Amino acid sequence: DADRAERAARTRADPPPRGFGEAMIQAREVRKSFGDTEVLRGIDLTVRQGEVVALLGPSGSGKSTLLRTLNHLEGLNGGSVLIGDTPVGYDLRGNELAEREVARQRVAAGVGMVFQTFNLFHHLTARENIAAPLRWVHGWSAADATARADELLDQVGMADRADALPRQLSGGQQQRVGIARALAARPAVLLLDEPTSALDPERVAEVLQVITALARDGGLTMVIATHQLRFAREVADRVVFMAGGVVVEEGLADDVIGHPVQEATRRFVRAMD
Ligand code: ADP
Numbered sequence: 001d002a003d004r005a006e007r008a009a010r011t012r013a014d015p016p017p018r019g020f021g022e023a024m025i026q027a028r029e030v031r032k033s034f035g036d037t038e039v040l041r042g043i044d045l046t047v048r049q050g051e052v053v054a055l056l057g058p059s060g061s062g063k064s065t066l067l068r069t070l071n072h073l074e075g076l077n078g079g080s081v082l083i084g085d086t087p088v089g090y091d092l093r094g095n096e097l098a099e100r101e102v103a104r105q106r107v108a109a110g111v112g113m114v115f116q117t118f119n120l121f122h123h124l125t126a127r128e129n130i131a132a133p134l135r136w137v138h139g140w141s142a143a144d145a146t147a148r149a150d151e152l153l154d155q156v157g158m159a160d161r162a163d164a165l166p167r168q169l170s171g172g173q174q175q176r177v178g179i180a181r182a183l184a185a186r187p188a189v190l191l192l193d194e195p196t197s198a199l200d201p202e203r204v205a206e207v208l209q210v211i212t213a214l215a216r217d218g219g220l221t222m223v224i225a226t227h228q229l230r231f232a233r234e235v236a237d238r239v240v241f242m243a244g245g246v247v248v249e250e251g252l253a254d255d256v257i258g259h260p261v262q263e264a265t266r267r268f269v270r271a272m273d
């Protein structure tokens with residue numbers, strides 16, 4: 001039995017299935033501490049162009065922190081992250097850059113982020129939430145930004161609520177605007193941090209549907225932290241299971257969720273199903 005487990009674990013260390021492009025995200029030995037607490041304790045993660053990775057793990061395991069380090073919303077205490085060939089947040093000597101320069105790099109590298117609590121601008125309409133960053137950050141004209149916002153609102157089924165303020169929208173609708181905003185500048189990489197965990201249960205499906213459609217369209221490289229196992233199994237090419245700031249187990253979604261090898265993964269899958 002131990003032999004079989006060891007064989008299975010070895011199988012999972014194999015590279016992901018062929019057919020994906022070049023490495024879009026390369027995290028090496030990533031370490032992050034808050035005060036005396038080391039939250040990421042040496043994370044290695046490679047995600048290839050077009051690959052969809054589900055990031056699973058109990059609360060506090062470091063999923064949000066990892067996603068935030070990938071686009072330098074948090075600095076690193078060790079290791080390195082490349083998005084494409086850009087070390088976002090650092091110059092070639094490894095010195096940390098000023099926020100304005102980091103923002104420029106995120107744009108150049110093409111990283112979009114969807115947050116657990118939406119993070120919409122409260123005083124802007126749905127349309128303006130999408131159009132404004134295109135103008136401010138990406139330098140688009142007002143007309144182009146508005147046209148792109150309307151196109152995206154249509155794509156996420158929100159065309160009829162373009163003029164609504166966030167507080168006039170349900171959580172599911174707000175998150176669909178959040179996804180549209182993250183897609184606005186056509187990012188190569190989309191990071192989603194538990195996009196449905198702040199929603200009422202009856203609003204989860206509409207958001208998962210939008211994300212599933214994006215994943216199926218292909219082309220976009222995605223990392224999705226989620227507790228929705230069925231969804232992860234459906235959309236993810238690969239599952240990475242974290243606990244205590246390390247990657248405990250990773251592999252094909254059906255293997256890791258259907259037949260977890262590590263005790264921590266088993267416990268998690270049992271609790272969530
Ligand atoms: P997850 O997303 O898997 O629930 P997090 O990355 O949010 O995990 O958190 C991992 C650990 O880091 C938790 O113990 C959390 O309390 C801690 N943590 C996260 N962000 C901060 C912060 N800004 N300051 C201090 N501790 C933090």
Ligand code: MG
Pocket residue numbers: 063064065193194
């Ligand atoms: Mg989190």
